[in-house]
Amino acid sequence: MYSGAADVRRVVKPRSPDSSKRDFGSLLVVGGSNVYSGAPALAGMAALRTGCGLVVVGAPTSVASTIRSYSPNLIVHPLPGDVLNPGCLNVVSGLLVSSNALVLGPGLGQNSETREVVPSIVELAAHHGKPVLLDADAIRILAGRKAAFRNVIITPHLGEFKAISSTPAPSNLAEKVSVCRNFALQHSCVVLLKGHNTVISDGQRVKINRTGNPGMAVGGMGDVLSGIIGAFLAQGSDRFFSAAAGAYVHGSAGDLVLKRTGFHMVASDLLYALPMVLRRYDKQNQRQLTKGYT
Numbered sequence: 392m393y394s395g396a397a398d399v400r401r402v403v404k405p406r407s408p409d410s411s412k413r414d415f416g417s418l419l420v421v422g423g424s425n426v427y428s429g430a431p432a433l434a435g436m437a438a439l440r441t442g443c444g445l446v447v448v449g450a451p452t453s454v455a456s457t458i459r460s461y462s463p464n465l466i467v468h469p470l471p472g473d474v475l476n477p478g479c480l481n482v483v484s485g486l487l488v489s490s491n492a493l494v495l496g497p498g499l500g501q502n503s504e505t506r507e508v509v510p511s512i513v514e515l516a517a518h519h520g521k522p523v524l525l526d527a528d529a530i531r532i533l534a535g536r537k538a539a540f541r542n543v544i545i546t547p548h549l550g551e552f553k554a555i556s557s558t559p560a561p562s563n564l565a566e567k568v569s570v571c572r573n574f575a576l577q578h579s580c581v582v583l584l585k586g587h588n589t590v591i592s593d594g595q596r597v598k599i600n601r602t603g604n605p606g607m608a609v610g611g612m613g614d615v616l617s618g619i620i621g622a623f624l625a626q627g628s629d630r631f632f633s634a635a636a637g638a639y640v641h642g643s644a645g646d647l648v649l650k651r652t653g654f655h656m657v658a659s660d661l662l663y664a665l666p667m668v669l670r671r672y673d674k675q676n677q678r679q680l681t682k683g684y685t
Contacts, residue, residue, distance in 0.1 A: 392597065392598065392599060393598065393599050393600070393601060394591065394598045394599065394600040394601075394602075394635040394636065394638055394639040395639060396639075396672070398598070398632055398635045398636040398639055399636045399639060399640060399669075399672050400672055401628070401629075401632050401636065402623045402626070402628040402629075402632055402633055402636045403442070403636075403669070403672045403673070403674060404442070404626050404674075405674035405675060406673075406674070406675050407675070411444070412444035412445050413444055413445070414444060415442055415443060415444035415625075415626055416443050416444055416445070416491045416492065416622065416624075416625025416626040416627070417443075417444060417445040417446075417447065417489060417490045417491050417625060418435075418438045418443050418445070418446050418447070418490060418491065418492050418493075418494065418618075418621045418622060418624075418625040419447050419448075419449060419483075419486050419487060419490035419492070419493050419494070419521075420434045420435050420438070420446065420447070420448045420449070420493075420494045420497065420617075420618070420621065421448075421449045421450075421470075421475070421483060421493065421494070421495045421496075421499075421512065422434065422448070422449075422450060422475075422494070422495070422496055422497035422498045422499050422527075423448070423450035423451055423454045423455075423458060423475075423497070423498045423499070424451060424453070424454065424473070424474045424475065424498055424499055424500035424502065424505070425451065425453040425454065425473040425474060425500075426498075426500055427454070427497075427498030427499075427500060428450075428454040428457040428458055428498065429461075429498065429611060429614075430497035430498030430527070430611065430614045431448050431450055431458055431497045431498050431614070432448070432458045432461040432462070432465065433497070433611050433614040433615050433618065433658055433659065433662075434494055434497045434526075434614045434615070434617045434618035434621065435448045435458075435462075435465045435618060436461070436462055436464065436465065436618065436659075436662050437614070437615040437616075437617075437618025437619050437622075437661070437662060437665065438494075438618040438619070438621050438622040438625070439464055439465075439618075439622075440662050440665040440666055440669075441618065441619045441622035441623070441640070441665060441669065442622055442626070442669065443621070443622035443625050443626070444625075445466070446464075446465060446466065446618075447465075447466045447467075447468060447486055447490065448465055448466065448467045448468070449467075449468045449470050449479070449482065449483055449486055450467060450468075450469065450470060451469070451470050451471075451472050451473055451474055451475060451476075451479075452469040452470065452471060452472060452473070453472070453473040453474070454498075455467050455468070455469035455470070456469075468482065468486060470482055470483065472504070474499075474500060474502040474504055474505050475499055475502075475504070475505045475508055475509070476502075476504035476505065476507070476508055477504065477507055477508045477511070479508060480508065480511055480512070480515070483512055483515065484515050484519075487515055487516055487519045487521055488519060490521060490625070491521065491522075491624075491625040491626070491627070492521055492522045492523070492524070492621055492624035492625040493512075493516045493521050493522070493523045493524070493621075494523075494524045494526065494617050494618065494620075494621040495509070495512060495513065495516075495523060495524070495525055495526070495529045496524075496525055496526035496527040496528055496529030496530065496617070497526055497527055497613075497614045497617060498527070498528075498614075499527065499528040499529060499532075500528055501528050501531065501532060505528070505532070506532050509529055509532045509533065510532075510533060510536060510539055513525070513533070513539050513543070517541075517542070522542075522543075522544075522624045522630060523542075523543040523544070524543065524544040524545075524546065524617055524620055524621050524624060525540075525543055525544070525545045525546070526545075526546045526613060526614070526616075526617040527551075527613065527614075530545055530546075530547050530551050530554075530555060531551060531554055531555070533555070534554050534555040535555075537577075537578055540578040540579070540580040541578060541579045541580060542579060542580065542630075543580050543581070543630075544580065544581040544582075544583065544620060544624070544630050544633070544634050545580060545581070545582055545583070546583045546585060546613065546616060546617060546620070546634075547582075547583075547584060547585065548584075548585045548586060548613070549561075549584070549585075549586055552570075552574075552582075552584055555574075556570065556574050558570055564588050564590075564599070567584060567588070567590050568590055568592070568597055568599070570584075571584050571590045571591075571592040571597070572592045572594060572597060573594075575592045575593050575594035576594030576595070577594075579594070580593075581593045581630045581631050581634050583616075583620075583634045583637075583638060585613065585616070587603075588600070588601060589603070589638050589642075591631065591634045591635045591638060593630065593631040596631055598631075598634075598635040598638075600635070600638035600639055600642055601642070602638070602639055602641075602642025602643045602645070602646055603641070603642030603645050603646065604642075604645055604646055604649050604654075605654060606645065606648070606649050606652070606653065606654035606655070606656045607642075607645040607656070609656065609657060609658060610658065611657065611658025611659070612641075612645070612658045612661070614658065615641060615644075615658050615661050615662070616637060616638070616641045619637040619640055619641050619665070620633050620634055620636075620637035620638075623636060623637060640665065640668055640669065641661070643668045644661040644664040644665050644667075644668050645661060645664075647664040647667055647668060648660045648661060648664050
């Protein structure tokens with residue numbers, strides 16, 4: 392019932408001496424707008440720190456250079472315009488072809504052009520057979536489109552969940568489990584409902600995550616979570632276990648930061664804690680083959 396170390400062991404890939412970056416997945420993060428630049432950068436860096444081999448951020452031209460400046464580790468592809476819009480579709484389609492998974496939503500905003508194109512991007516990902524995680528504005532934009540949630544992971548907080556489900560906020564854990572399970576079953580998706588006692592369900596299975604602390608109630612934490620889960624998806628892991636392991640790792644990193652900073656943390660603090668959490672799950676395949684780390 393509870394997420395834990397076993398979930399993380401299930402999704403962490405062993406590394407052999409001849410490992411290549413392509414062995415550990417390529418994640419595409421589509422997000423950002425003329426208002427928000429940090430969200431896609433946090434998601435991308437979290438994916439890299441989780442072990443993803445390659446992260447590409449597709450962001451509007453208005454913020455692409457800013458996102459690129461956050462870290463030389465991110466590959467940033469400018470998308471035409473100040474916000475995500477239908478003119479971006481051809482570029483996004485090309486990026487999807489060479490990616491293993493998509494995180495859509497961090498920092499998108501809800502401009503009318505963005506609202507128009509988000510459903511098309513989800514359809515493109517389905518056409519290319521790529522697993523998808525929807526976060527933040529992408530979730531709200533797709534409210535009422537039952538088909539758009541099919542076979543994806545959604546990571547709403549209570550407010551976003553209320554907006555897409557039209558149900559009152561659950562008042563206790565039993566209700567939270569029930570509404571998550573029902574929504575996941577009706578929409579054939581994986582729901583990760585964020586908050587104290589995060590609930591993850593695919594309509595059949597349920598996990599509750601108990602790691603994390605109140606210091607994590609700060610902007611950007613959800614973007615880090617999306618990047619962690621996105622990394623596991625890009626490496627070919629099951630959607631449900633990717634979400635369960637991601638929630639556990641995310642909360643554990645927050646708990647590690649808490650020991651150093653108290654409640655005075657910011658989302659980027661978790662980027663440095665993630666390797667400390669994950670290194671205990673590192674596995675090496677000892678095949679003695681030609682070494683190559685490109």
